[in-house]
Amino acid sequence: xxxxxxxxxxxxxxxxxxxxxxxxxxxxxxxxxxxxxxxxxxxxxxxxxxxxxxxxxxxxxxxxxxxxxxxxxxxxxxxxxxxxxxxxxxxxxxxxxxxxxxxxxxxxxxxxxxxxxxxxxxxxxxxxxxxxxxxxxxxxxxxxxxxxxxxxxxxxxxxxxxxxxxxxxxxxxxxxxxxxxxxxxxxxxxxxxxxxxxxxxxxxxxxxxxxxxxxxxxxxxxxxxxxxxxxxxxxxxxxxxxxxxxxxxxxxxxxxxxxxxxxxxxxxxxxxxxxxxxxxxxxxxxxxxxxxxxxxxxxxxxxxxxxxxxxxxxxxxxxxxxxxxxxxxxxxxxxxxxxxxxxxxxxxxxxxxxxxxxxxxxxxxxxxxxxxxxxxxxxxxxxxxxxxxxxxxxxxxxxxxxxxxxxxxxxxxxxxxxxxxxxxxxxxxxxxxxxxxxxxxxxxxxxxxxxxxxxxxxxxxxxxxxxxxxxxxxxxxxxxxxxxxxxxxxxxxxxxxxxxxxxxxxxx
RNA sequence: GAAUCGGUAGCUCAGCUGGUAGAGCAGCGGCCUUUUAAGCCGCGGGUCGUGGGUUCGAGCCCCACCCGAUUCACCA
Numbered sequence: 001x002x003x004x005x006x007x008x009x010x011x012x013x014x015x016x017x018x019x020x021x022x023x024x025x026x027x028x029x030x031x032x033x034x035x036x037x038x039x040x041x042x043x044x045x046x047x048x049x050x051x052x053x054x055x056x057x058x059x060x061x062x063x064x065x066x067x068x069x070x071x072x073x074x075x076x077x078x079x080x081x082x083x084x085x086x087x088x089x090x091x092x093x094x095x096x097x098x099x100x101x102x103x104x105x106x107x108x109x110x111x112x113x114x115x116x117x118x119x120x121x122x123x124x125x126x127x128x129x130x131x132x133x134x135x136x137x138x139x140x141x142x143x144x145x146x147x148x149x150x151x152x153x154x155x156x157x158x159x160x161x162x163x164x165x166x167x168x169x170x171x172x173x174x175x176x177x178x179x180x181x182x183x184x185x186x187x188x189x190x191x192x193x194x195x196x197x198x199x200x201x202x203x204x205x206x207x208x209x210x211x212x213x214x215x216x217x218x219x220x221x222x223x224x225x226x227x228x229x230x231x232x233x234x235x236x237x238x239x240x241x242x243x244x245x246x247x248x249x250x251x252x253x254x255x256x257x258x259x260x261x262x263x264x265x266x267x268x269x270x271x272x273x274x275x276x277x278x279x280x281x282x283x284x285x286x287x288x289x290x291x292x293x294x295x296x297x298x299x300x301x302x303x304x305x306x307x308x309x310x311x312x313x314x315x316x317x318x319x320x321x322x323x324x325x326x327x328x329x330x331x332x333x334x335x336x337x338x339x340x341x342x343x344x345x346x347x348x349x350x351x352x353x354x355x356x357x358x359x360x361x362x363x364x365x366x367x368x369x370x371x372x373x374x375x376x377x378x379x380x381x382x383x384x385x386x387x388x389x390x391x392x393x394x395x396x397x398x399x400x401x402x403x404x405x406x407x408x409x410x411x412x413x414x415x416x417x418x419x420x421x422x423x424x425x426x427x428x429x430x431x432x433x434x435x436x437x438x439x440x441x442x443x444x445x446x447x448x449x450x451x452x453x454x455x456x457x458x459x460x461x462x463x464x465x466x467x468x469x470x471x472x473x474x475x476x477x478x479x480x481x482x483x484x485x486x487x488x489x490x491x492x493x494x495x496x497x498x499x500x501x502x503x504x505x506x507x508x
Numbered sequence: 509g510a511a512u513c514g515g516u517a518g519c520u521c522a523g524c525u526g527g528u529a530g531a532g533c534a535g536c537g538g539c540c541u542u543u544u545a546a547g548c549c550g551c552g553g554g555u556c557g558u559g560g561g562u563u564c565g566a567g568c569c570c571c572a573c574c575c576g577a578u579u580c581a582c583c584a
Contacts, residue, residue: 077543145518150533168515171576271582276584
């Protein structure tokens with residue numbers, strides 16, 4: 001940091017002055033700890049705590065949090081205290097906590113946002129609100145910057161209306177800490193995301209699969225079609241890439257003898273940003289030996305159905321205008337059949353040029369160097385994918401677009417691959433893993449050729465990975481599930497930024 | 509990268525065909541011992557995103573730039 005400080009607003013200056021005054025009163029504005037016995041929600045949900053006539057035997061509660069609203073009425077006040085679980089009202093009187101604490105500290109030096117600790121008993125106000133009657137008041141942390149002050153109120157219809165909401169998306173993304181404090185639903189979204197990951201982790205652990213960690217910094221990147229971030233290691237004077245996928249390392253572990261391995265991982269792709277794309281994103285990849293992609297479809301259905309039940313108590317989830325039902329089984333439609341259904345064109349057995357003509361007829365924008373796989377992908381993305389709202393498996397992709405998938409056991413020119421599509425977007429990609437080292441080398445070489453022809457997303461040849469599967473890899477099913485996109489669906493969020501605490505933003 | 513919309517007080521926003529900036533909340537001073545968007549009286553607070561230009565005069569008009577949102581493109 002430089003020593004040039006931005007000029008302070010009047011409110012910040014006033015708060016800094018209050019900070020000094022606290023110290024002059026011998027009150028540490030930043031004390032070290034506070035013994036909390038109860039949370040706001042715990043008190044609100046437990047009516048047996050409410051007393052009318054407190055005595056020595058009445059249970060006392062101690063809670064801590066931020067002051068969010070204040071209603072001062074002379075010698076007594078109400079304020080709301082927000083802790084990690086929720087908000088509860090506190091009643092505080094001069095005659096209970098002492099004149100100095102009440103007049104000099106509470107009324108003069110406490111601001112909205114400050115941390116305080118309260119000890120007292122629980123009662124009900126005249127209007128029936130469960131409230132903590134403070135008998136002791138302690139200062140726990142001074143804020144020197146004013147918090148946005150949204151107010152929630154119930155209108156005649158019983159709806160919650162929020163006034164002065166902290167709603168500017170830029171501010172919310174940049175200052176997520178503030179967003180979390182004042183917009184309670186944000187916390188809910190992220191808690192749900194974490195629960196979702198936990199449900200998946202539990203599900204895989206119960207089947208005995210091993211959670212592992214593989215390198216983020218890789219000398220050769222691979223496992224997906226994408227441009228990488230490039231970095232440099234000083235001591236080894238070596239170019240390194242941030243991983244774009246975990247696939248090739250996890251398969252090395254299958255070679256090494258694990259039956260099932262999975263990893264929740266941040267991957268990095270050097271691409272544009274959008275509602276569905278952040279340069280760093282999370283996926284879980286799972287590889288299971290002696291299984292194929294049919295088995296993997298069963299597995300995915302079961303796991304995601306379980307996640308939906310775990311999060312919502314139902315297989316049905318509201319997303320935008322749709323209700324998405326994750327109940328098993330999900331439709332399984334071969335890709336050519338799905339394209340046929342939507343466009344009337346049958347691509348099976350067609351040559352690259354024939355497919356290019358069909359793409360032209362379908363008004364697909366065709367660019368130099370688009371191969372067969374890419375053309376098919378474009379047609380699919382334009383005509384089929386957006387229509388698949390309910391979870392659907394699209395199966396059997398052209399070999400040209402799947403260099404790591406095993407060729408189909410009966411359909412010429414295709415591989416045993418599926419993508420799970422939901423709400424018009426891919427949420428998973430899986431295949432029967434290619435374990436024929438000779439075929440794998442040929443596929444890599446095709447990729448190298450594409451790269452030399454200018455396809456920046458084509459894969460590079462990973463000689464060590466080839467060596468690994470030359471030692472032998474069992475039949476294996478593998479899958480990658482996009483955690484951010486699944487979280488968007490499970491939390492009914494319309495932007496990936498709403499399920500990332502700190503989405504990438506330009507510098508301020 | 510393109511289009512559209514937006515950036516005014518700590519927060520949410522208003523500001524007409526250009527006339528020198530406004531509300532609510534928040535803040536400050538005062539009153540108020542069961543309030544709840546507490547209330548009542550009084551007061552302060554602004555580089556109107558940045559830089560140019562037009563004009564007697566710009567928050568408003570023009571140009572360039574910065575930042576964001578959304579859509580499209582790119583992209584799984």
